Amino acid sequence: MFKIGIVGCGAIGSFISKKVVDGTIKNTKVVAIYDRNLNKAESLSELTGAKICSSIDDLVKEDLDLVIECASIKAVEDVAEKSLRNKKDVLIMSVGALADKELFLKLQNLAKSVGRKIYLPSGAIGGLDAIKAMRLGKINEVILKTTKPVNALEDALKNLGYNLKDIKNPVVVFEGDVFEAIKDFPMNINVSVTLSIAAEFPAKVMIIADPKAKLNKHEILVKSSIGTLKVCIENVPFEENPKTSALAAYSAVRLIRDLAEPVKVGT
Numbered sequence: 001m002f003k004i005g006i007v008g009c010g011a012i013g014s015f016i017s018k019k020v021v022d023g024t025i026k027n028t029k030v031v032a033i034y035d036r037n038l039n040k041a042e043s044l045s046e047l048t049g050a051k052i053c054s055s056i057d058d059l060v061k062e063d064l065d066l067v068i069e070c071a072s073i074k075a076v077e078d079v080a081e082k083s084l085r086n087k088k089d090v091l092i093m094s095v096g097a098l099a100d101k102e103l104f105l106k107l108q109n110l111a112k113s114v115g116r117k118i119y120l121p122s123g124a125i126g127g128l129d130a131i132k133a134m135r136l137g138k139i140n141e142v143i144l145k146t147t148k149p150v151n152a153l154e155d156a157l158k159n160l161g162y163n164l165k166d167i168k169n170p171v172v173v174f175e176g177d178v179f180e181a182i183k184d185f186p187m188n189i190n191v192s193v194t195l196s197i198a199a200e201f202p203a204k205v206m207i208i209a210d211p212k213a214k215l216n217k218h219e220i221l222v223k224s225s226i227g228t229l230k231v232c233i234e235n236v237p238f239e240e241n242p243k244t245s246a247l248a249a250y251s252a253v254r255l256i257r258d259l260a261e262p263v264k265v266g267t
């Protein structure tokens with residue numbers, strides 16, 4: 001039995017748990033969970049039978065094969081470092097944290113020294129298999145254009161001083177590099193950091209708030225010496241958390257399921 005622990009019992013944590021319980025992820029058990037919101041941890045515990053831990057320290061001491069971070073950028077350092085130090089592999093959803101190069105290198109070196117893995121799912125985007133192969137040539141440009149409904153960007157837009165009622169037409173609310181993008185939109189643009197890590201090249205990012213949009217759209221352009229990649233993905237958002245595309249959770253489920261598969265398809 002493959003034993004997992006989950007930090008963050010929101011949209012993604014709940015979805016992964018459901019897929020363990022319904023057998024989509026086979027031979028797996030959710031053993032331990034932690035969320036700063038006890039109510040959310042309690043409903044996931046009812047579903048999975050998992051132990052509710054009182055802290056991240058508590059959770060990483062359990063007998064686990066994999067710890068899944070699906071909480072927030074701020075939680076990543078603690079979850080990943082403590083999981084690795086306790087000899088557990090870790091899957092990170094809040095990949096935006098790794099825009100901090102020092103943190104990225106620290107975790108990478110730690111994983112190497114303890115012989116464990118850090119998994120970064122493709123999340124809400126696609127095409128990373130091709131981009132990783134292109135990286136073996138020369139990458140010249142990486143662009144991500146993300147269009148989301150206004151409510152999906154609500155928290156970040158309010159912090160940036162936008163009055164949401166004034167947005168009547170699609171408006172460019174951000175244009176700049178990946179490092180600034182994730183600072184301004186920490187809950188919306190983790191994918192720009194995943195893309196940049198796969199390409200080993202900092203993405204240029206544009207974010208558009210569209211009051212008529214119903215889907216989270218990510219358009220990727222990568223130019224390289226091997227060829228040009230264009231990917232456009234239009235994701236259905238989660239009802240419980242419209243900031244998050246359902247594909248992000250499906251991507252994590254697929255990654256966990258594939259860990260046990262004898263055949264690996266895609267780069």
Ligand SMILES: NC(=O)C1=CN([C@@H]2O[C@H](COP(=O)(O)OP(=O)(O)OC[C@H]3O[C@@H](n4cnc5c(N)ncnc54)[C@H](OP(=O)(O)O)[C@@H]3O)[C@@H](O)[C@H]2O)C=CC1
Nearest residue numbers: 008010011012036070071072075093094123124187244248
């Ligand atoms: N890689 C990718 O492609 C994608 C990544 N994401 C990221 O994945 C993460 C999970 O997303 P999602 O499930 O939709 O988020 P939710 O907000 O639905 O769930 C996150 C849960 O984690 C809790 N939480 C947040 N910080 C901590 C902490 N430090 N310790 C313990 N619990 C914490 C939250 O509590 P509270 O309610 O109190 O905040 C909430 O219950 C987010 O960081 C999101 O930005 C999302 C989409 C795509």
Ligand SMILES: O=C([O-])CC(=O)C(=O)O
Nearest residue numbers: 124188189190191244245
């Ligand atoms: O789910 C999405 O469409 C992307 C997202 O929120 C993120 O990358 O943070």
